Amino acid sequence: MRFLSCLSTLAVAFAAVPAHAAGEKAPDAAPADAPAPPPIVSVTKHKGVFGGQAVAYTATTGETYLKDKDGKPLAAIFATAYVRDGADPKSRPVTFLYNGGPGSGSLWLHMGAFGPKRVVLPDAQDDGAPPYPVVDNPESLLDVTDIVFIDPVGTGFARAIGKKEAKDYWGVSADAKSIAEFIRTWLNDNGRWSSPKYIGGESYGTTRSVALINELEGQYNDVAINGIILVSAILDFGAPAEVPGNEMPYILNVPSMATTAWYHRKIANPPATVAEIAAQARAFAIGPYAAALLKGNALTAEERASVRTELARLTGLSEQFVDNANLRVSPGRFYKELLRDRGLAIGRLDTRYTGVDYDRAGETPDNDPSFYGIDAAYTTAINSYLRDDLKLKIDRDYVTIGGVRDWDWKLAGQRGRDGEVYVNVAPYLSKALRENSGLKVFVGQGWYDFATPFFGAEYAMNRPGFDPARIQFHYYDAGHMMYVRPEDLRKLSADVRAFIRSR
Incomplete structure (x- = not known):
């Protein structure tokens, strides 16, 4: 839930927090019952x-x-x-x-x-x-x-x-x-x-x-x-809480993965506009993909193969990676994997931003380049x-x-x-x-x-x-x-x- 501990971020009347730990009193703070000074x-x-x-x-x-x-x-x-x-x-x-x-x-x-x-x-x-x-x-x-x-x-x-x-x-x-x-x-x-x-x-x-x-x-x-x-x-x-058993985060994230893959030119034969790839991804996410996740172990091999192929196409990831992730790619893995072949991780607040991690073989990025930037x-x-x-x-x-x-x-x-x-x-x-x-x-x-x-x-x-x-x-x-x-x-x-x- 602390999804924005690094921002705003991503979005506006009058006082202050001390430089020491929030909620603590400074050593020389005025007594709690002392009259407050006029507002600054x-x-x-x-x-x-x-x-x-x-x-x-x-x-x-x-x-x-x-x-x-x-x-x-x-x-x-x-x-x-x-x-x-x-x-x-x-x-x-x-x-x-x-x-x-x-x-x-x-x-x-x-x-x-x-x-x-x-x-x-x-x-x-x-x-x-x-x-x-x-x-x-x-x-x-x-x-x-x-x-x-x-x-x-x-x-x-x-x-x-x-x-x-x-x-x-x-x-x-x-x-x-x-x-x-x-x-x-x-x-x-x-x-x-x-x-x-x-x-x-x-x-x-x-x-x-x-x-x-x-x-x-x-x-x-x-x-x-x-x-x-x-x-x-x-x-x-x-809905977006990444907890075991909740399928909604994967469904809701697919369109953002698709627009990001489109931006970084990781989609073969991409449509002309980002709005078009977003529309394709929405339809897939709320349709075949949602149905596949909800079927769980009842999903047939043929259905799994079809969903895996389209999910890989829309996300710019390999079918092998998508399959290894059991058709459920978390955002952290996506940030690291999408541009791994270029030695780059992408941002969270803004996936157009890229950064170079200490460990390029790691599973998740070191930090968010779209924030420290x-x-x-x-x-x-x-x-x-x-x-x-x-x-x-x-x-x-x-x-x-x-x-x-x-x-x-x-x-x-x-x-x-x-x-x-x-x-x-x-x-x-x-x-x-x-x-x-x-x-x-x-x-x-x-x-x-x-x-x-x-x-x-x-x-x-x-x-x-x-x-x-x-x-x-x-x-x-x-x-x-x-x-x-x-x-x-x-x-x-x-x-x-x-x-x-x-x-």
Whole structure:
């Protein structure tokens, strides 16, 4: 379930986590009952051109306290809000964005996709060493919406305060409750209750979005939402769980294996487009392949041979390898085997990326080249930008990723032992669609993403109770963080901009 302990990744109001182990107190920390200092906040004025429009805006970056019933701070959420100057708050949309992990700060969407500035990655598949240019981002959405990038407790500069512990916020439902409280506080403080509202995230941030809408709309004092933006979606954690006896991961991964093999030219007589190979793989995966896996030992030799041949063709692997794997190729083996003849392993977050392992004969890669190829640039960019451009004065380390542990995967009210809990927030989304006729959903998936495969996202939202007419799927020629590819950054920006404008 910790499928994104290395990211966002793959997808956006105010505090901090210490440099020592998350959840522990620094040796010289103030007593738990000591009064909290005022929130750290910086406000600056800026101008930019976004979506072809000149926009003057105010950036507010810093902490927002979550408080108990007596007004005592319990936690500080960290956020950066960009609000267009002079706009009508009743008609101007506001979008709340965050990344995933769980445990990732919002730097990826902030500095890579939708913020007013972005970090420029080198053309090579390795970000190398600094400097990393931070430039104007004309693809930011500030022409159509105000944006609030949120770092939950344990990420970025967000932290627990006083007697509260960070781990109290580390769970699917607890995390969603804290972000819902932050959003309500932000709406109160900024007079934005009448604004059209969007929430969105990347990777585990999509899980958070759906758990969050349950917190925002699942009670009588609703915060009604106009749209949800899901970038690299993962809603159902049970279907892709790699545990003995579960056949669904193999079915859901075949289309991503096929698109990856197509990209690396490992398919004989390939179709002209990646969409075509994806369509072939979907039909095979949900048809003959699923039937073969479900038959188990009842599968005939002739059926096995037919499925083995097509599976090998679509994945770019040898029939012998597929047969040795009993028709069930795990992602880790696929990353290592596909380009073994070239001495390369492929990435997980983005299978276009390749790396050279210490042991080329090993079964799984040493690391994910699609993550270590970008992480330094983003970490450098967010620290430099917040402190220099936005004038934030703070003496804590920004927790890029990995700031949380022992995540509670049980949903509120869910029973059972940890190892027996089936985590699936998709029913929250179908319920929200049924009970809010104005709600619509944007789903963006990369063809080359194995952290959150596109067929898994389609499967989760193709169940009874969903209204397909209000769910938009968009696909990109990259991986988990499709915006690292400039062409797909432009496409993603245009697609989300059109989604917001179409309300």
